[in-house]
Amino acid sequence: MAGPVLEIRNLTKEVPTGNQEPFVIFKNISLIVKEGEFVSIVGPSGCGKTTLLRVINGLLSPSSGQIYIDGKEQTGAGKDLVMGFVFQGASLLPWRTSVKNVLLGLEGKKNSGEAEEIARFYLSLVGLSGFEHHYPHQLSGGMQQRVNLARALAVDPRILLMDEPFAALDAQTRTFMQLELLRIWSQTKKTVIFITHMISEAILLSDRVIVFSHRPGRVRSEFAVPLARPRSLDIKSDRRFVELENVVWKQIEEEVRAAREGSPI
Amino acid sequence: MQQRGLRRGLLSILGGLILWEVLTRLLLEDELLIPPPTSVARSLWKLSFAGELNRHLYATLFEFACGFSTACAVGIFLGYLMGRYRWFDELMDPWIATLYSIPVIAFVPLIIIWFGIGLFSKIVVVFKITAVAIMLNTAAGIKNIDPVWLELSRSMRLSPWETTAKIRLPAALPYIITGMRLGVGRALLGVIVAELMAANEGLGYLLREASETWDSPKLFVTVVLLAAMGMGSFGLIKKGEQRLAPWRESAEW
Ligand SMILES: Nc1ncnc2c1ncn2[C@@H]1O[C@H](COP(=O)(O)OP(=O)(O)OP(=O)(O)O)[C@@H](O)[C@H]1O
Ligand SMILES: [Mg+2]
Numbered sequence: 001m002a003g004p005v006l007e008i009r010n011l012t013k014e015v016p017t018g019n020q021e022p023f024v025i026f027k028n029i030s031l032i033v034k035e036g037e038f039v040s041i042v043g044p045s046g047c048g049k050t051t052l053l054r055v056i057n058g059l060l061s062p063s064s065g066q067i068y069i070d071g072k073e074q075t076g077a078g079k080d081l082v083m084g085f086v087f088q089g090a091s092l093l094p095w096r097t098s099v100k101n102v103l104l105g106l107e108g109k110k111n112s113g114e115a116e117e118i119a120r121f122y123l124s125l126v127g128l129s130g131f132e133h134h135y136p137h138q139l140s141g142g143m144q145q146r147v148n149l150a151r152a153l154a155v156d157p158r159i160l161l162m163d164e165p166f167a168a169l170d171a172q173t174r175t176f177m178q179l180e181l182l183r184i185w186s187q188t189k190k191t192v193i194f195i196t197h198m199i200s201e202a203i204l205l206s207d208r209v210i211v212f213s214h215r216p217g218r219v220r221s222e223f224a225v226p227l228a229r230p231r232s233l234d235i236k237s238d239r240r241f242v243e244l245e246n247v248v249w250k251q252i253e254e255e256v257r258a259a260r261e262g263s264p265i
Numbered sequence: 266m267q268q269r270g271l272r273r274g275l276l277s278i279l280g281g282l283i284l285w286e287v288l289t290r291l292l293l294e295d296e297l298l299i300p301p302p303t304s305v306a307r308s309l310w311k312l313s314f315a316g317e318l319n320r321h322l323y324a325t326l327f328e329f330a331c332g333f334s335t336a337c338a339v340g341i342f343l344g345y346l347m348g349r350y351r352w353f354d355e356l357m358d359p360w361i362a363t364l365y366s367i368p369v370i371a372f373v374p375l376i377i378i379w380f381g382i383g384l385f386s387k388i389v390v391v392f393k394i395t396a397v398a399i400m401l402n403t404a405a406g407i408k409n410i411d412p413v414w415l416e417l418s419r420s421m422r423l424s425p426w427e428t429t430a431k432i433r434l435p436a437a438l439p440y441i442i443t444g445m446r447l448g449v450g451r452a453l454l455g456v457i458v459a460e461l462m463a464a465n466e467g468l469g470y471l472l473r474e475a476s477e478t479w480d481s482p483k484l485f486v487t488v489v490l491l492a493a494m495g496m497g498s499f500g501l502i503k504k505g506e507q508r509l510a511p512w513r514e515s516a517e518w
Contacts, residue, residue: 057420059416090413091416095435104421104431135511
């Protein structure tokens with residue numbers, strides 16, 4: 001059995017503030033993610049979730065600690081594209097059509113015919129066949145996030161990093177996209193780290209849910225989700241689902257309360 | 266919808282022309298002051314038949330095109346560097362301010378002394394008028410790029426060169442086009458002023474000649490042509506914008 005896809009050891013990120021004390025965003029985070037695992041991170045706003053993903057992706061360097069991908073230590077943004085990133089906000093390039101947006105990470109790495117074929121395949125995987133030549137402004141919010149997902153998947157990453165990908169969607173679209181993600185994940189078997197504020201979303205999608213403390217972010221607790229796959233919306237009424245949701249919610253509530261006492265949010 | 270708008274516009278112009286014709290024929294004895302449209306048309310016909318018009322029109326267009334494309338190339342290049350590097354921006358700033366503050370009217374005689382009355386001096390004049398707007402707008406576009414796109418670029422491991430070509434320049438394109446649009450009308454004016462002052466061909470030259478010989482139909486022909494050129498170049502940029510930046514639904518004018 002091969003080692004874990006991702007291993008994080010004692011990762012800390014601080015930023016200098018000008019005065020003595022640096023601003024600690026997260027502290028001593030250790031995490032192991034296995035091949036094909038779907039891990040969610042939930043935690044109060046501002047606890048450093050986005051920053052953690054950026055550090056994992058090599059967009060920021062950690063203040064201390066190590067990141068290993070397939071056992072290889074990562075130092076800065078390497079040349080190889082081993083991670084796909086779905087950003088928190090809209091990040092499609094408005095001057096590129098869907099297929100061109102998906103092609104962004106493939107251009108120059110594959111010959112153009114092959115790349116185009118891959119891009120079209122992933123667009124169809126996310127359910128956007130027929131929308132290849134639409135510009136982002138011609139797509140709904142849900143469709144735009146599908147393109148984002150296709151773009152991240154198209155580079156065939158070892159790890160898919162998703163930062164609140166559905167936060168901007170309305171409740172109906174969001175639920176639908178969660179089911180779509182379940183389907184796509186079962187078809188691609190990717191290793192996913194998924195950040196969300198919505199506890200039910202985390203439980204529905206994940207094998208494991210990790211709860212972060214308030215800033216400086218630390219791993220407060222983690223829960224294996226005891227629900228069999230394939231999953232449907234029905235599991236939301238499963239007793240274990242509801243119990244887990246309550247437990248996680250209580251912890252986050254405590255963290256938010258603690259954060260308020262420490263400093264204003 | 267658009268068709269009907271166009272038809273009404275044409276109708277309105279036609280009505281104006283008829284009114285003009287009737288009024289000048291009824292009220293004015295002398296065609297010298299304001300020639301009726303038919304005289305202008307006759308003059309246009311005569312001029313183009315003699316091949317004279319073509320030559321002047323072509324000269325002006327050529328000067329304009331050379332100057333404008335030089336201004337675009339240099340303006341985008343320098344504007345990009347200004348947008349990327351603060352020190353370069355600060356280096357350029359006083360020069361741009363100087364260049365911008367010199368009035369064209371004062372600039373032209375100097376340019377004619379330095380570069381003569383030929384093509385090159387006209388290119389310099391057009392460049393002076395347009396380059397600054399293109400430069401400043403390009404720089405603004407490069408500076409105002411959404412940081413998410415740069416993050417995307419790094420996350421996709423694009424090279425610096427790819428980031429420029431695929432992210433920064435397309436992101437700045439609407440700004441660049443705005444700069445071009447701002448410059449185009451004034452550039453045309455610049456060419457004409459330069460030709461008025463010193464030239465041996467071009468519409469500005471024709472304008473001067475017509476005015477010196479009191480040939481008002483000819484004068485009117487030139488003015489109409491200039492208006493057409495202005496409208497044409499405006500339309501061309503609009504077309505170019507639709508082609509280059511189709512994601513921008515409609516350009517507000
Ligand atoms: N470069 C930086 N310099 C200073 N502070 C920063 C920097 N980057 C992030 N922060 C701060 O670190 C904290 C965590 O930010 P981050 O965006 O990672 O939070 P988050 O958990 O993703 O929040 P949300 O759930 O609202 O998206 C915030 O207080 C933010 O202001
Ligand atoms: Mg965040």
